[in-house]
Amino acid sequence: MAHPYCLQNALKKRPPVETTLFDMFKIGPGPSSSHTIGPMKAGADFCQCLAGLSDDRLVRASNIHVTLYGSLSATGKGHGTDAAVLAGLLGNTPEHCPPAVLPGLQADPEQSHSVTINGRTFKIGLKDIAFGPIQYDSPYSNTLSIELRDAGGKVLFAREYYSVGGGFIQWKGYTEPERGKPVHPYGTMRELSTIVRETGLNLHEIILDNEMAITGMTRPHIYERLNSIMEAMYDSVRRGLEASGKLPGTLGVWRKAQSLLEHSMEHNMPIGKGMGLLNAYAFAVSEENAAGGVIVTAPTCGSAGVMPALLYAMRKNLNVGERALCEGLLASAAVGFLAKHNAGIAGAEVGCQGEIGVASAMAAAMLAHARGYDGSVVENAAEIALEHHLGLTCDPVGGYVQIPCIERNAMGAVKAANAVLLATSEKNGQHKVSLDAAIMAMGEIGHEMNAKFKETSGGGLAVSMVEC
Ligand code: SF4
Secondary structure: OOOOOOHHHHHOOOOOOOOOHHHHOOEEEOOOHHHHHHHHHHHHHHHHHHHOOOHHHHHHEEEEEEEEEHHHHHHHHHHOHHHHHHHHHOOOOHHHOOOOHHHHHHHOOOOEEEEEEOOEEEEEEHHHEEEOOOOOOOOOOEEEEEEEEEOOOOEEEEEEEEEEEOOEEEEOOOOOOOOOOOOOOOOOHHHHHHHHHHHOOOHHHHHHHHHHHHHOOOHHHHHHHHHHHHHHHHHHHHHHHHOOOEOOOOOOOEOOHHHHHHHHHOOOOHHHHHHHHHHHHHHHHHHHHHOOOEEEOOOOOOOOOHHHHHHHHHHHOOOOOHHHHHHHHHHHHHHHHHHHHHOOOOHHHHOHHHOHHHHHHHHHHHHHHHOOOOHHHHHHHHHHHHHOOOOOOEOOHHHOOOOOHHHHHHHHHHHHHHHHHHHHOOOOOOOOOOHHHHHHHHHHHHHHOOHHHEOOOOOOHHHHHHHO
16 A cells, blocks of 8 residues: 555645635734734634624623634744734734734733624623643644633633634634636646646746636736735835844844844855845844734745745845746745645644745745746755755744744745755756655655644753753
8 A cells, every 4th residue: 555645645636726825925913824813813703703693692792702722822822822813803804903903912911802793892801811721632733712601601602713824714614615716727736737838838827827717806906916915025024124122022032134134244255145135034024023013924924034035135136027026926826835735834733844844945936936947947946945844843932933933934045045056957857856745745744743843832942942
């Protein structure tokens, strides 16, 4: 019998990718897509559910209670998960949540807030959000339940949510929403490459065609939204480069993006300058993320510094045009989609290889595509970047997305650039490992990785550093 993770199995006919660009690239507050953005969306969704309840149920309701389980409970304090759910319940959505909301909620943990639904008002505060068991029988490690209760504690309505990575949420009984079907269906890189070959279309055109078919959006509308995504990425670099001081939390981590930028200017050798700039840009965004600033999930908050570092450098230092950047972003999405589809992109699911590893692979694909290399180079660059993150654990110290996360973004950005260098120096047919094989390996390693290395801060650096 074939090994469950062997390439033959990977390449069997798989259901097509139906993730969309704006499922993948979401603008929202840091520091964690699964621990901040997902829970905020769960809170907002719960309010929408309440709006659909009959008046006789609402009239008996008194308060809302939340319980966090698994990884959300283990590292939710450091990630601000409790404040994020509360912000969602108070009507905020990740894309439109003003930066002051989360720190404002965290500043007064005793305060009770009012949620008004159909003219009825219920009370909720941080003290109504419980950190439940870390070991919990659930299909996903990032689980939270939200309950509407009467004054005696009786549950009138409840929903169990799963934050499944990258800011995506599901809930018990969830079914995928009805959407269009992709016109170029693919479930693996091999199938995608075949479509490129047979249609003569460019990789980014295939992603665009599918996006239009799945979402019903027009091409100009997609480009307009992609431009907003890129602007949000550039903004996060600029804000991070201008900021200074200590990051929130108990670790006492100083922001370093500014000094890295200054240091990069002192380098005489192009390699030092290039790497120094990538480091500074990646730090800038990751520090913004750690501070709860607005970033773009690419594919997650924890790894949000990698893609913007490359994008900013391509625009500012390599003078790559906006159209090529946009097309590179589309190509990068294909890599993120396949990683999500066939392995996972959440630290809590597959470790940091799914966050920084996938971000690095996406960034490598973006750089190679934007610079005009053909599909095989794009695939090989992404594969190299991912291959050399395989096995990377998720062990955020103290539950904060700071150590090792911030430096790790810089390493992911530099590796992406080097992966393109390696891929472009190969001759046709020399490359041995396919992107499908690397993604399959990531899935196996991630799913068999001990839970203490998957965003619970129960092992690795999170333990050794604290105990030193
Ligand atoms: S270690 Fe990696 S996966 Fe874990 S929180 Fe940090 S960036 Fe995310």
